[in-house]
Amino acid sequence: MSGVSGRPGISQTSKSLCLFTNQNPCLAGKNWSPHAFNSFSKLCGTPAVFTTLKLVLSWDAISRQDPSVTQLTNPPQGGLSEFNPFSETPRLTNAAGTTVPATQPTGPSQPAVLQPSMEPTPQAVASAAQAGLLQQQEELERKAAELDRKERELQNAAANLHVRPNNWPPLPAGCPIKPCFYQDFSAEIPADYQRTCKMLYYLWMLHSVTLLLNLLACLAWFYAKDYRGVDFGLSILWFVLFTPCAFICWYRPIYKAFRSDNSFSFFVFFFVFFCQIAIYIIQLVGIPGWGNSGWIASMSTLKSDVPVAVSVIMMVVAGFFTLCAVLSLFLLKRVHSLYRRTGASFQQAQEEFSQGIFSSRTFRNTAASAARGAFQGN
Numbered sequence: 001m002s003g004v005s006g007r008p009g010i011s012q013t014s015k016s017l018c019l020f021t022n023q024n025p026c027l028a029g030k031n032w033s034p035h036a037f038n039s040f041s042k043l044c045g046t047p048a049v050f051t052t053l054k055l056v057l058s059w060d061a062i063s064r065q066d067p068s069v070t071q072l073t074n075p076p077q078g079g080l081s082e083f084n085p086f087s088e089t090p091r092l093t094n095a096a097g098t099t100v101p102a103t104q105p106t107g108p109s110q111p112a113v114l115q116p117s118m119e120p121t122p123q124a125v126a127s128a129a130q131a132g133l134l135q136q137q138e139e140l141e142r143k144a145a146e147l148d149r150k151e152r153e154l155q156n157a158a159a160n161l162h163v164r165p166n167n168w169p170p171l172p173a174g175c176p177i178k179p180c181f182y183q184d185f186s187a188e189i190p191a192d193y194q195r196t197c198k199m200l201y202y203l204w205m206l207h208s209v210t211l212l213l214n215l216l217a218c219l220a221w222f223y224a225k226d227y228r229g230v231d232f233g234l235s236i237l238w239f240v241l242f243t244p245c246a247f248i249c250w251y252r253p254i255y256k257a258f259r260s261d262n263s264f265s266f267f268v269f270f271f272v273f274f275c276q277i278a279i280y281i282i283q284l285v286g287i288p289g290w291g292n293s294g295w296i297a298s299m300s301t302l303k304s305d306v307p308v309a310v311s312v313i314m315m316v317v318a319g320f321f322t323l324c325a326v327l328s329l330f331l332l333k334r335v336h337s338l339y340r341r342t343g344a345s346f347q348q349a350q351e352e353f354s355q356g357i358f359s360s361r362t363f364r365n366t367a368a369s370a371a372r373g374a375f376q377g378n
Contacts (some may be wrong), residue, residue: 111359183255195257203327204251210320211239214283217293219319220310221301234291250276254335266339278326284321293317
């Protein structure tokens, strides 16, 4: 490089480049040819390139003096290249140059043995399934007993919280006979059904009054004609029998149907009330000897020597029977329209009947006793 610096006729940039190359160890000691030096001088002629070259060469000089950089750039030779996996005592050399012997197994090597899989036998599977079923059955029985106990507790709590004394029929406080039913239209019947339910109650009251008037008319007829005792006796039977039966058989079911929207109660009402209308038609006809003061019986008294007052009473009773029949047809149509509006069906009535029967504790106890007796008899 000293030969380059002594060349005549070079520019100031070339002189500076010669001085710079002599001061840098990576460029010093190089024998530059004239052509190479001129090319290098032209490349470094611009100040920016010259400055960049100075920075790069300065960093190279600093890195050569730093031992940590030297260790990273010049790693020790050896390592994996010296490892022989087929030697009896293979060794590894770490980065620090120390030799680490490979670990050897402490005991004799054993061949790998594949354990055969144990398949359960059909008897074991059946036993496990039976045990599971028995456990599930015990769990279901325990849950059923728990639900039954909770149901009884809820029923007792509801009975204690909603104790309503019976208020119908309204009897004096000193009477030995107590009321049998609870009835409150405003508390138990929805507002949409209250009017129809009250009209049916008034129809039952008219029914009772008509039977009582029929009894009195047959008594007057028996007083005028002593051979009409059969009609008077039957009129007593109809009054005693049909008055409570009408209340229990068709009024209470429709009251319950309006109260709880029960389809089965609706069907009971329709069946019994249809029979009641048929009875009204028979009574308003008034066949003699059947205990009814209908139109035929009252008209027959006009042709005989029966007092006119008796005939008038019997005609009034026939008019009451006719009124009961007409009101019954009207209310039957009205109840049927309300029933269709609720969306009830015969299938729903069957389901309610089945649930009511099978959920009854008395029915279940009776059925269990009958089954137990039949089993013991066999």
